[in-house]
Amino acid sequence: MSQIRVRNRLKPHENVSGATVTIASASNSVSGVTNSSGSATLNIDAFPDGDYTLTVTPSSTTTDPVGPAVASSPTPPDRVFRSLPATVSISAKKITSASVPVTSRTDGDASVDTHHVVTVDLQPVWMHSPNNGSRGTHQVTMIIVHHTGGPVIGPAINTFLSTGEQTSAHYVINTDGQIVKMVQDSRRANHAGEAHWAGVSDVNSCSIGIEIVNSTGTYPQAQYTALLDLIARLRTSFPTIVDWNIIGHSDIATTAGKLGRKSSDPGLQFEWSRLEGRRYGMTMIYGPFPTTIYASFFDSFPSESLRRGDNDAKRIFGGSKRTAITGNPVRQLQDDLTTIGYHLGTPDGDFGDKTRAAVQMFQEHFFAGGRGHKAPDGKVDWQTAQWVRSVVGAHP
Numbered sequence: 556m557s558q559i560r561v562r563n564r565l566k567p568h569e570n571v572s573g574a575t576v577t578i579a580s581a582s583n584s585v586s587g588v589t590n591s592s593g594s595a596t597l598n599i600d601a602f603p604d605g606d607y608t609l610t611v612t613p614s615s616t617t618t619d620p621v622g623p624a625v626a627s628s629p630t631p632p633d634r635v636f637r638s639l640p641a642t643v644s645i646s647a648k649k650i651t652s653a654s655v656p657v658t659s660r661t662d663g664d665a666s667v668d669t670h671h672v673v674t675v676d677l678q679p680v681w682m683h684s685p686n687n688g689s690r691g692t693h694q695v696t697m698i699i700v701h702h703t704g705g706p707v708i709g710p711a712i713n714t715f716l717s718t719g720e721q722t723s724a725h726y727v728i729n730t731d732g733q734i735v736k737m738v739q740d741s742r743r744a745n746h747a748g749e750a751h752w753a754g755v756s757d758v759n760s761c762s763i764g765i766e767i768v769n770s771t772g773t774y775p776q777a778q779y780t781a782l783l784d785l786i787a788r789l790r791t792s793f794p795t796i797v798d799w800n801i802i803g804h805s806d807i808a809t810t811a812g813k814l815g816r817k818s819s820d821p822g823l824q825f826e827w828s829r830l831e832g833r834r835y836g837m838t839m840i841y842g843p844f845p846t847t848i849y850a851s852f853f854d855s856f857p858s859e860s861l862r863r864g865d866n867d868a869k870r871i872f873g874g875s876k877r878t879a880i881t882g883n884p885v886r887q888l889q890d891d892l893t894t895i896g897y898h899l900g901t902p903d904g905d906f907g908d909k910t911r912a913a914v915q916m917f918q919e920h921f922f923a924g925g926r927g928h929k930a931p932d933g934k935v936d937w938q939t940a941q942w943v944r945s946v947v948g949a950h951p
């Protein structure tokens with residue numbers, strides 16, 4: 556007799572019950588179904604020594620790429636896993652080795668311990684988060700990109716599966732580019748917190764949230780490939796998504812004019828240029844722009860910055876009283892940031908905390924991926940000013 560144990564690859568203490576396991580040769584086949592402990596026992600006594608195919612088929616499985624098609628039924632199961640083929644070697648009526656073909660290793664792993672127990676770890680593609688709600692009458696118009704802030708996927712998945720923090724995202728992209736779906740696209744997930752973008756304050760109800768497993772350092776190519784493919788699938792299924800509104804959490808996180816706790820999310824390592832190349836998200840036109848922008852402030856003071864405390868009515872620009880500047884550069888800047896989608900309250904010509912936060916959010920996006928000439932600081936120097944005009948110019 557041979558024991559096969561089937562587990563969730565991303566949550567190894569979670570057994571996969573109800574999976575059909577089969578060992579087959581051309582002339583013989585034995586099958587079993589895993590019990591609540593994820594175990595099935597197969598009688599392999601009739602198998603001569605040799606290599607055989609072990610097939611593991613979970614009760615809910617799919618070959619679809621992870622996206623809108625996965626777990627889309629009105630009453631989805633709790634889990635959906637990939638099916639897996641493995642090769643097992645039988646010697647003297649015991650399984651002595653198990654391996655998965657290279658081409659199937661995205662779907663799982665298999666190994667044998669010293670007691671000849673085979674352990675199969677299946678890749679989940681759907682793990683149902685309880686933290687979801689109705690979108691009400693809202694349509695999906697945005698995609699919000701996040702990073703988890705941790706190096707491995709486990710803690711993020713556990714958080715989204717537990718009801719403790721009540722947070723969730725629709726999709727999580729692992730470091731190897733594999734995607735796990737956790738909330739149905741038709742439902743609202745809790746990923747954005749208090750947020751504003753393009754005049755919308757109920758971002759969760761209008762968006763799909765994608766978390767990328769990343770703590771620090773560059774994002775692997777596999778994650779960009781997965782993200783771009785997922786966005787393409789979502790754009791096909793939800794034509795209501797506005798390309799411009801494919802943005803980062805740090806673009807929308809605001810709390811009373813301060814940066815949200817999720818500032819720098821997905822962070823300065825994230826290469827938005829990858830999305831811009833597909834016309835996803837905010838884009839830009841290329842300058843050069845005349846120094847007459849923003850009331851010619853940079854014509855007069857090319858190495859200074861518009862900053863918090865500046866005020867059109869008081870004629871304070873770059874931190875000093877400058878009556879020679881005519882026009883309203885702060886108000887123009889506020890109008891531009893608002894056009895792009897950033898939230899700073901009602902444009903009023905007063906460069907306060909909310910405007911400073913909006914500038915920093917803008918910089919966190921456009922300076923990311925090594926494009927910045929300085930760290931995001933909420934101050935509008937000549938180069939930042941040109942970036943803002945460049946993005947405004949591309950806004951549809």
Ligand SMILES: [Zn+2]
Pocket residue numbers: 700701702746804817820
């Ligand atoms: Zn986030």
